[in-house]
Amino acid sequence: xGRLFVVHLEGKIYSCKYCRTHLAVAEDIVxxxxxxRHGKAYLFSKVVNVSLxxxxxRQMMTGLHTVAxxxxxxxxxxxxxxxxTAHEKGQKYKEGKSVLERFKLSGPDxxxxxxxxxxxxxxxxxxxxx
Amino acid sequence: xxxxxxxxSVASRAHGHRSSKTRSTTASVSxxxxxxxxxxxxxxxxxxxxxxxxxxPDECLATVFQSLSSADRNRCSLVCRRWYQIxxxxxxxxxxxxxxxxxSFIPSLFSRFDSVTKLALKCDxxxxxxxxxxxxxxxxxxxxxxxxxxxxxxxxxxxGIEAFAKNCKSLKKLSCGSCTFGSKGMNAVLDICVxxxxxxxxxxxxxxxxxxxxxxxGAAASSLRxxxxxxxxxxxxxxxxxxxxxxxxxxxxxxxxxxxDKLFQLMANQVTSIVEVHLERLQISDVGMxxxxxxxxxxxxxxxxxxxxxxxxxxxxxxxCRLLRKLHIDGWKANRIGDEGLIAVAKCCPNLQELxxxxxxxxKLSLEILASNCxxxxxxxxxxxxxxxxPEISCIAAKCVALKKxxxxxxxxxxxxxxxxxxxxxxxxxxxxxxxKGVTSEGGDWLRLTRGxxxxxxxxxxxxxxxxxxxxxxxQENGVEFPPMPNQTAAAGVSAGIGxxxxxxxxxxxxxxGLLSGRSLVACTLRxxxxxxxxxTSARHG
Numbered sequence: 001x002g003r004l005f006v007v008h009l010e011g012k013i014y015s016c017k018y019c020r021t022h023l024a025v026a027e028d029i030v031x032x033x034x035x036x037r038h039g040k041a042y043l044f045s046k047v048v049n050v051s052l053x054x055x056x057x058r059q060m061m062t063g064l065h066t067v068a069x070x071x072x073x074x075x076x077x078x079x080x081x082x083x084x085t086a087h088e089k090g091q092k093y094k095e096g097k098s099v100l101e102r103f104k105l106s107g108p109d110x111x112x113x114x115x116x117x118x119x120x121x122x123x124x125x126x127x128x129x130x
Numbered sequence: 131x132x133x134x135x136x137x138x139s140v141a142s143r144a145h146g147h148r149s150s151k152t153r154s155t156t157a158s159v160s161x162x163x164x165x166x167x168x169x170x171x172x173x174x175x176x177x178x179x180x181x182x183x184x185x186x187p188d189e190c191l192a193t194v195f196q197s198l199s200s201a202d203r204n205r206c207s208l209v210c211r212r213w214y215q216i217x218x219x220x221x222x223x224x225x226x227x228x229x230x231x232x233x234s235f236i237p238s239l240f241s242r243f244d245s246v247t248k249l250a251l252k253c254d255x256x257x258x259x260x261x262x263x264x265x266x267x268x269x270x271x272x273x274x275x276x277x278x279x280x281x282x283x284x285x286x287x288x289x290g291i292e293a294f295a296k297n298c299k300s301l302k303k304l305s306c307g308s309c310t311f312g313s314k315g316m317n318a319v320l321d322i323c324v325x326x327x328x329x330x331x332x333x334x335x336x337x338x339x340x341x342x343x344x345x346x347x348g349a350a351a352s353s354l355r356x357x358x359x360x361x362x363x364x365x366x367x368x369x370x371x372x373x374x375x376x377x378x379x380x381x382x383x384x385x386x387x388x389x390x391d392k393l394f395q396l397m398a399n400q401v402t403s404i405v406e407v408h409l410e411r412l413q414i415s416d417v418g419m420x421x422x423x424x425x426x427x428x429x430x431x432x433x434x435x436x437x438x439x440x441x442x443x444x445x446x447x448x449x450x451c452r453l454l455r456k457l458h459i460d461g462w463k464a465n466r467i468g469d470e471g472l473i474a475v476a477k478c479c480p481n482l483q484e485l486x487x488x489x490x491x492x493x494k495l496s497l498e499i500l501a502s503n504c505x506x507x508x509x510x511x512x513x514x515x516x517x518x519x520x521p522e523i524s525c526i527a528a529k530c531v532a533l534k535k536x537x538x539x540x541x542x543x544x545x546x547x548x549x550x551x552x553x554x555x556x557x558x559x560x561x562x563x564x565x566x567k568g569v570t571s572e573g574g575d576w577l578r579l580t581r582g583x584x585x586x587x588x589x590x591x592x593x594x595x596x597x598x599x600x601x602x603x604x605x606q607e608n609g610v611e612f613p614p615m616p617n618q619t620a621a622a623g624v625s626a627g628i629g630x631x632x633x634x635x636x637x638x639x640x641x642x643x644g645l646l647s648g649r650s651l652v653a654c655t656l657r658x659x660x661x662x663x664x665x666x667t668s669a670r671h672g
Contacts, residue, residue, distance in 0.1 A: 002333050002363055003308075018437050018462055019411075051363060051387040071387045075435060076411045078389060 004073060007048040012108035014042075014100065021049045021074035023100060026108055030097060038103035040113060041080060047098040049073050055084055063088040070098060079104045184212075192220035200225070218242040225250040228283050229257045233264040240271035247272075250279040255308070259283040262290025269297035277303040284310045288336070291315030295322040305330040307360075312336025313343040313367060320348025320371065327353055329371075332360035337367055346371020358382040369393050373400055382408040390414045394421040403427065410434035410460075419443025423450040429481075433467075434460040434488075444471030454479040461490035463514065472496035476503045484509040491517040494525050501529030508557075511537040523547035527554025537562040544568025545576075552580040564589040 012026035024044045034041040053069035066085040071078050080100040086092050102113040183191065195203055195217050207217040221243050226232060228251035249272060253259035265286055275298040288311045301323040344367050351374035359365045365386030372393065378401050383390065390412050398421040405427055415438035428451040433439055444467055457475060461467045472492050476499040483506050507530055512518045518541040527550040534557050543566045551561060561584060563569050574588035
């Protein structure tokens with residue numbers, strides 16, 4: 001995706017599981033209670049080294065949102081999504097923030113999260129309210 | 131008598147030249163020739179015309195030059211005016227440093243080289259490149275251009291590209307890397323150069339803007355055979371071109387952002403002539419794989435670092451693409467592809483000739499079936515696999531009848547595995563073993579002794595730091611097919627060409643051992659300084 005210029009982070013870093021590109025730090029976690037098709041997901045206020053896909057309207061458990069998928073710049077895999085607009089007042093706090101799927105991340109201590117045996121359906125992801 | 135002979139030979143030489151100014155007196159003969167003629171006479175031999183080349187018609191001389199390298203041709207052009215002229219007129223392939231100061235040289239360059247059909251214009255990131263005016267000037271002088279390669283010509287704009295296309299309508303191949311024009315220029319090429327067969331685009335900055343127009347299909351869509359997209363933001367804007375290219379045979383997508391499942395789903399029924407697909411570092415999942423399974427003529431599939439592609443997808447492809455000949459999988463040690471997928475390939479694809487598995491963990495289960503079913507399997511490479519050990523090598527040795535080339539890297543194989551190779555694989559021509567801790571030089575030597583005709587290439591240098599070997603390098607795209615290695619150090623060649631040099635290398639490998647590990651150490655360190663995956667990737671693609 002163009003010449004690769006990677007931002008490097010300090011602190012407790014969550015990175016892409018496959019290519020180890022830094023994606024976010026633990027301090028920027030807003031919520032750990034989100035869910036995606038692969039299980040747990042975290043809401044981050046700031047995410048780096050990702051490229052944005054197209055805006056889409058998605059119906060989630062918490063209502064209609066306009067989101068854009070985000071992809072790791074190092075390997076191109078999808079790592080989560082970013083909230084562009086929330087159509088319900090109570091969900092406005094999510095705007096501008098990004099969700100990263102825990103399954104796609106390598107945690108600060110290098111730990112990985114493995115999906116439990118129920119396989120994910122191929123479809124939209126949904127978020128759980130805090 | 132001597133004089134008469136030399137005069138005669140000079141005269142005949144003069145006739146041979148077209149533009150020669152040689153007068154037929156001995157006085158004007160060059161000193162060396164004079165001596166030679168006199169020597170001939172001294173020996174009482176017949177006068178022989180010693181300047182054979184001057185008698186050659188120009189076309190023959192040009193044919194001789196075709197066999198020379200560019201540097202040799204440059205040197206030949208300095209010999210005399212005739213050679214300068216002929217060399218220039220017969221040079222079809224030209225590569226220029228395309229910096230802004232090239233503009234003033236274009237008229238003289240292209241009157242000297244007036245039959246260029248393949249042109250490369252390469253600039254670097256730090257310099258200012260040629261501008262539109264220069265490109266248009268060049269295109270006006272190369273109306274028969276069939277191939278153009280642009281690298282980092284960042285001053286070129288859409289209008290320059292369009293004007294170029296208008297002058298070079300017979301273009302067949304366009305390759306542009308790190309340019310900044312956009313969809314307008316690209317669409318102009320696709321509409322004007324209707325014979326275009328190959329399009330390769332890397333890092334085109336003008337299409338990054340979300341408002342960029344879709345590219346294609348254009349008038350050239352039906353003549354396109356190969357599309358190659360690398361490192362593009364918004365590579366999806368080429369979607370309509372890919373869908374419109376009804377005769378497309380080869381599609382390569384390397385590290386382009388976005389979700390590509392959708393495009394492949396759309397392609398499933400529209401573009402069915404595809405024979406070769408290369409996918410690297412893409413967001414594509416089993417959904418996309420199932421769409422690829424529709425290409426029943428698929429022969430070559432490379433799946434490199436696409437961790438969302440699992441056995442499920444590979445099985446789907448294997449069951450429907452029965453003509454599969456070459457399969458490369460770099461599973462990135464994600465264990466999404468393993469025995470299950472490979473067994474399906476073994477059962478459904480009897481034509482399999484070449485199999486490369488990197489970061490995939492096949493066991494005896496699948497290797498056994500592959501060996502027994504794929505009777506045409508000639509080339510096999512296993513790299514970075516935790517499950518390929520001596521039993522697996524023995525199995526391969528026992529059952530792969532057609533195997534000619536075997537490459538094993540970073541696998542838990544030991545000298546016992548080498549022993550198995552001594553008595554198996556009757557057609558084996560070459561074995562390459564690298565970074566397998568259990569294999570020692572004794573094992574290699576023993577194998578060489580036992581099986582004299584076998585070329586054994588053994589590298590028993592120390593293992594690199596496992597972090598650095600975690601193949602950020604990916605597949606080398608240098609056109610050599612077999613076998614690609616993750617993070618090649620400078621010394622590691624690709625087996626296809628090495629042949630005889632391998633034995634000589636292994637003979638002196640001990641002296642090079644220090645050099646090799648030193649080099650890998652430096653490469654390792656450089657990668658760390660450059661900062662993780664980003665650094666190494668940019669260094670390679672720089």
